[in-house]
Amino acid sequence: MTYVSVSGTPQAIDSKVLEASKQLGGDYAYNLDFNSGDSLGIGWVQLTVGRGERSSSATAYLGPKYINRSNLHVLVGHQAVRVLNTTSRGGVPSLRTVRFVKKTEPNVHEVTAKKELILSAGVIGTAQLLLLSGIGDPTEVRSKGIESLVNLPSVGKNVTDQPFLALQWGLGINGTVTPSEALQQQWLAQWNQTRTGPLSSIGHNHLGWVRIPDESPVWSQYEDPASGRNTPHIEFAFNGGAFYPNPGATLTTVLIGLQPVSRGTLALNSADPFEHPLLDLAFLDSDLDLYTMKYAISSLRRFLKAPAWDEYKLSPVSPLPDDDDEEGLTEYLRNFGDSAAHAVGSAAMSAKNASYGVVDPDLKLKKATGLRIVDASIMPYVTAGHTQAPVYAIAERAADLIKDSWK
Structure with a gap:
C-alpha cells in the first residue's frame, strides 16, 4: 500500500502562504485538494509519506510478504x-x-x-x-x-524534462525561518526515536499551480501544450529555509515549467555499459519554455508582494533581474536553471x-x-x-x- 498524507509539521511560513492566497485570490486562490481534477491554485502538498517514512513503490510492492515469494528472485x-x-x-x-x-x-x-x-x-x-x-x-x-x-x-x-529554478529570498528581520544546526540535530534525534517532527516531511508544505492566461499574446505565436484550460503551466513550492547553505534568514521558492516543448536526446558515449551515456535535455531550447519560466518568476513575484509578506521584507539573495529585463532573465535562467528530475x-x-x-x-x-x-x-x-x-x-x-x- 502507498500512503498519501499531508505534512504534520508546521512551518513558520505556512500562515503567510495561506494568507497571501486569501488576499490575492484569482490565480492564487486556495485549493483544498490538488487531486480533485482541478489542480489550479495554492494549497497543501500531498505526500507519499506514511508513519514518518517515505512510502514508495519499493515499500508498497516489495515488502516482506512479496519479496519472500518463492517465484521472485531479486x-x-x-x-x-x-x-x-x-x-x-x-x-x-x-x-x-x-x-x-x-x-x-x-x-x-x-x-x-x-x-x-x-x-x-x-x-x-x-x-x-x-x-x-x-x-x-x-x-x-x-x-x-x-x-x-x-x-x-x-x-x-x-x-523531455521540466526546467527547475530555485530562488532564495533574504528576510530583512531579526528573526529566522531557517533552523540552526543545533535545532536540526534535535530534529534528527526526534525522528530517529519517534519518526515524527520536521524530518518526517519533505520540507514543502504548500504548492501552487498556475496557468499562463488564455489571453496572453504568447498563444498567438505558439500552440498551448497543456491538455486543457484547467491544466497548469507552472508549479510553485515554498520552503521555510534554504535549499543550499546560505547565511541568515532565508525563504526558498521553487519554480517548475510543467509543459516544456523542448526535446532532448540520449546517445551512447561508447559501447561500454558502465560508461554514462550522453544526455542533452535541451532545456529552454524553445522560446515558449523560456517565456514560461520568465512568466513563472513574474507570477511568483506578484504572489510575494501580497501584504501577508510585508513583515518579512523579502529581497532576492542572488541578483535576480527585473521582469522587464528580457536578456538578463534569459541569461539568469540559463546559468541557474536545473532539472526537476521528471x-x-x-x-x-x-x-x-x-x-x-x-x-x-x-x-x-x-x-x-x-x-x-x-x-x-x-x-x-x-x-x-x-x-x-x-x-x-x-x-x-x-x-x-x-x-x-x-x-
Whole structure:
C-alpha cells in the first residue's frame, strides 16, 4: 500500500502562504485538494509519506510478504548490459535473453525468459540498454561498434524534462525561518526515536499551480501544450529555509515549467555499459519554455508582494533581474536553471502502425517480440505535474496487460 498524507509539521511560513492566497485570490486562490481534477491554485502538498517514512513503490510492492515469494528472485549489485536475440521468426527478433554481470566480478551471465522480458531501467537506463543492444538508429549504434538488431530511430529521442529554478529570498528581520544546526540535530534525534517532527516531511508544505492566461499574446505565436484550460503551466513550492547553505534568514521558492516543448536526446558515449551515456535535455531550447519560466518568476513575484509578506521584507539573495529585463532573465535562467528530475520520453509510445516511436500501446517493443518496457521512458509527453503517480499508473496498467498475455 502507498500512503498519501499531508505534512504534520508546521512551518513558520505556512500562515503567510495561506494568507497571501486569501488576499490575492484569482490565480492564487486556495485549493483544498490538488487531486480533485482541478489542480489550479495554492494549497497543501500531498505526500507519499506514511508513519514518518517515505512510502514508495519499493515499500508498497516489495515488502516482506512479496519479496519472500518463492517465484521472485531479486539480484542486487548486478547490471544488465545487453538484451540478446533469442530466436527469430520471419525476420522478427525475439528478445527474451538478457546478459548481465555482477559489478564486483568479471563473469558474464545470461538468462532467457519463457514468455517475455520486462525492461524497467528508467528514462536513462532503458534507452541506454536498448542502444547497447543494437536497438535504435542503425547508423548511431554501428558508430559505436555495435551490430544493429532492431531499426528504431526514435530510441533516445524525444527526451523531455521540466526546467527547475530555485530562488532564495533574504528576510530583512531579526528573526529566522531557517533552523540552526543545533535545532536540526534535535530534529534528527526526534525522528530517529519517534519518526515524527520536521524530518518526517519533505520540507514543502504548500504548492501552487498556475496557468499562463488564455489571453496572453504568447498563444498567438505558439500552440498551448497543456491538455486543457484547467491544466497548469507552472508549479510553485515554498520552503521555510534554504535549499543550499546560505547565511541568515532565508525563504526558498521553487519554480517548475510543467509543459516544456523542448526535446532532448540520449546517445551512447561508447559501447561500454558502465560508461554514462550522453544526455542533452535541451532545456529552454524553445522560446515558449523560456517565456514560461520568465512568466513563472513574474507570477511568483506578484504572489510575494501580497501584504501577508510585508513583515518579512523579502529581497532576492542572488541578483535576480527585473521582469522587464528580457536578456538578463534569459541569461539568469540559463546559468541557474536545473532539472526537476521528471524526465520522460526516451522510448516513447506511439500508435501501433506509426512510423515513429519505440513501443506500441501494449508497451511491447516495435518490430520485435519478447520485450516490454514499463517505466517513464514510454511517456510521449510529460504530465503537468510530478511523474510519480503517472509511472505508478503505467505500472499498474502494464501488470494487467502482462497478466492478460499469460491467459
